[in-house]
Structure formats: C-alpha cells, structure tokens
Amino acid sequence: MSIKKVGVIGAGTMGQGIAEMLASNGLDVYLIEISSERLIYGKEMIELSLDKQIEKWALTQAEKKSIFNRIQFGESYDGLTDCELVIETITEDLDSKKAVFEQLDRICGPDVILASNTSTLSLTELASVASRPERVIGLHFIYPVFKINMVEIVRGLKTSEDTFARTKFFRGERY
Numbered sequence: 001m002s003i004k005k006v007g008v009i010g011a012g013t014m015g016q017g018i019a020e021m022l023a024s025n026g027l028d029v030y031l032i033e034i035s036s037e038r039l040i041y042g043k044e045m046i047e048l049s050l051d052k053q054i055e056k057w058a059l060t061q062a063e064k065k066s067i068f069n070r071i072q073f074g075e076s077y078d079g080l081t082d083c084e085l086v087i088e089t090i091t092e093d094l095d096s097k098k099a100v101f102e103q104l105d106r107i108c109g110p111d112v113i114l115a116s117n118t119s120t121l122s123l124t125e126l127a128s129v130a131s132r133p134e135r136v137i138g139l140h141f142i143y144p145v146f147k148i149n150m151v152e153i154v155r156g157l158k159t160s161e162d163t164f165a166r167t168k169f170f171r172g173e174r175y
Contacts (some may be wrong), residue, residue: 003113004028004169007080009100010089011042011073017145018087019045023070024146030079032070043073049146077107085170087139089117097121098129105118105130113163115139123156134160137167 004027008019011033017041019031033039050067053059059067072079080086086108088100097116104114114136116126127133138154153167 005082005083007086012040015089016042016045019071019086021146023067028070032074041056041075075118085113087115092120098128100127101126127156135163137163
C-alpha cells in the first residue's frame with residue numbers, strides 16, 4: 001500500500017511546494033510542466049525555497065541536495081508510468097484539467113491514484129473523462145505547502161473505498 005513515487009503536474013507555486021514537500025518526506029517525485037521555461041522557473045523556485053530554509057538553519061546543504069535529487073523534472077508524461085500517485089496542480093480551468101485527466105487515464109496503470117489539488121471544481125466532473133473514475137480523488141494543499149502539508153482528502157461520487165483508504169494511508173504515513 002506504500003507510495004514511493006509521485007507525479008506532480010504543474011510546476012507553478014502549488015506544484016513546486018507539493019514536489020518539495022513530498023521529496024522532503026523521502027518520496028521520489030516526477031514534476032512535469034508544459035514548457036521548458038516554466039519548468040526551469042519551477043526548478044529555480046524550489047532551489048530558492050530550499051536555500052531560504054538553509055539560511056534559517058532549518059535545513060543543511062546535504063539535506064537540500066538529498067531533497068533536490070529526489071525530484072526529476074520533465075515536460076513529458078512518459079515519466080509517470082512508474083508512479084503510484086499523480087497529483088494535478090494546473091490552473092483552475094475545468095477543460096484544461098479534463099484534458100490532463102484524459103492523458104493520465106491513457107498513460108497511468110490501473111492501480112495509480114489520480115488526484116487533483118482543485119478546491120473549486122467538481123472531482124466527479126474531472127473523473128468523468130477517466131475510464132477508472134473510482135481512482136480519482138482530491139488532495140487539497142494550501143500554501144506554503146512545505147509548512148502546512150495536505151489539509152483535506154476529497155472524494156468524488158465514484159471514488160472507491162480502496163482509493164480513499166490508500167490515500168488516507170499515504171497521508172498518515174507521510175505526515
């Protein structure tokens with residue numbers, strides 16, 4: 001039931017924070033962004049966040065290196081094939097999120113949990129484009145993620161008990 005590798009889609013503020021927090025908790029992370037410029041920016045912002053923690057004596061250089069080495073950066077969904085959980089963190093646009101979930105449905109294996117960080121859109125609607133809507137769930141994080149972590153797990157109408165239980169175990173195991 002343990003989750004060891006997590007995909008994060010979107011290297012904006014939330015994606016950066018989620019990737020950093022997960023890597024800080026010992027998970028391997030594959031962070032995806034649609035453009036190389038945004039990906040580079042996301043990478044720089046994670047590094048800046050870690051450097052600020054070093055300045056405050058909250059982290060050592062060795063810990064920063066370890067955390068940063070757990071995060072892979074890419075523009076391709078191909079790196080998601082060995083993830084057990086994928087978290088979407090893109091802009092709050094239903095059509096864009098549905099397009100992401102359609103891609104995830106094609107690429108990810110049948111046991112992968114597909115999550116969204118949305119706090120305003122219907123998970124049931126997002127799950128409607130997936131062939132396995134029972135594997136879709138909401139993981140709501142708030143900023144700054146590395147300090148606050150996950151605040152809630154949200155089920156869609158078709159989210160299975162297994163998906164909910166695995167997600168609760170993941171949350172309890174990590175935080």
